[in-house]
Amino acid sequence: MTNSASKKPSSITITRPDDWHLHLRDGATIASVLPDTARQFARAIVMPNLKPPVTTTEQAVAYRDRILAALPVGMKFEPLMVLYLTNDTPPEEIQRARDSGVVHAVKLYPAGATTNSAAGVTDLTKCYKTLEMMQKLGMPFLVHGEVTDPEIDIFDREAVFIDRVMTPLRRDMPELNVVFEHITTKDAAEYVAEADHHVGATITAHHLLYNRNELFKGGMRPHYYCLPVLKREIHRQALVAAATSGSTKFFLGTDSAPHPKGLKEHACGCAGCYTALHAMELYTQAFDQVDALDKLEQFASFNGPDFYKLPRNKDTITLQRESWTIPAELPLANTTVVPLNGGETMEWKFV
DSSP states (O other): OEEOTTSSEEEEEEEOOOEEEEOOOSTHHHHHHHHHHHHHOSEEEEOOOOSSOOOSHHHHHHHHHHHHHHSOTTOOOEEEEEEEOOTTOOHHHHHHHHHHSSEEEEEEOBTTSSTTOTTSBSOGGGGHHHHHHHHHHTOOEEEOOOOOOTTSOGGGHHHHHIIIIIHHHHHHOTTOOEEETTOOSHHHHHHHHHSOTTEEEEEOHHHHHOOGGGGGTTSOOGGGOOSSOOOOHHHHHHHHHHHTSOOTTEEEOOOBOOOOHHHHSSTTOOOOOBOGGGHHHHHHHHHHHTTOGGGHHIIIIIHHHHHHTOOOOOSEEEEEEEEEEOOSOEEETTEEEOBTTTTSEEEEEEO
């Protein structure tokens, strides 16, 4: 780092990070959004909630081929594929996934929890034989940690998930490697911190930077709407404390989720924030705000590959303290997408 007159670092260079939770969608959308991710990240765990979902190894391999075909010439990027768990996923599919060398995890979407989750799991006990195979093979289990009981307040669904799903799951499958995805609450941060080495968690940049007030500044702001939804300030502070704590259990996962502008600014707007364009700038800003830039590399570049038992990257990236304006809109196939904070100014810039 180079110190400025104000003693604040003017730049930071870290090992190239990976994104452990990413949505690339499919078709022409991939070509629009993939360069934003590949510019910053060497690898990414690619979410399987397509239409139809990626439920088999054969589908995952085909999806990976489509992603690589969309990668611009000269860019290097490795998509890490994921299977979408259903009530009917057979244990044999997990063995095929492990043998493929390209499928690195299996994802739990509780049915109805988020975008394209209708085919998700209705009762996790129906999947126990498959989960036992995952535990045996060391295949990570990525969980969208919210219950979908309509009687549970949307702001409480993550905390209730811990009691109803995580606690019995960990009791029954103590050696299953579980990633609690995009955690949003103090409850989840404390749960992961106190768990053993088989449990980790991803944290998004927007949950580190914003609380639920951001949704309502000057009216409804749909581009800040995501699932799990932004929470109270006490929860945001707990996430920042976890991410900057030096704990190896927490790592970067953007949950960048592109939706056409018209479907976000809609009577029933889609959930998801598009952050792939400026992900590392957002994370750097979050860590800088609490004077924890020295903890960014471990969170962004080391903890994720260590949990997944993959090698750390060898090359580096640099960000510098420089003001720039985020584009108000970006091309997305035959429409546009609004990046998070579109039209606003960032204090850090990826070099």
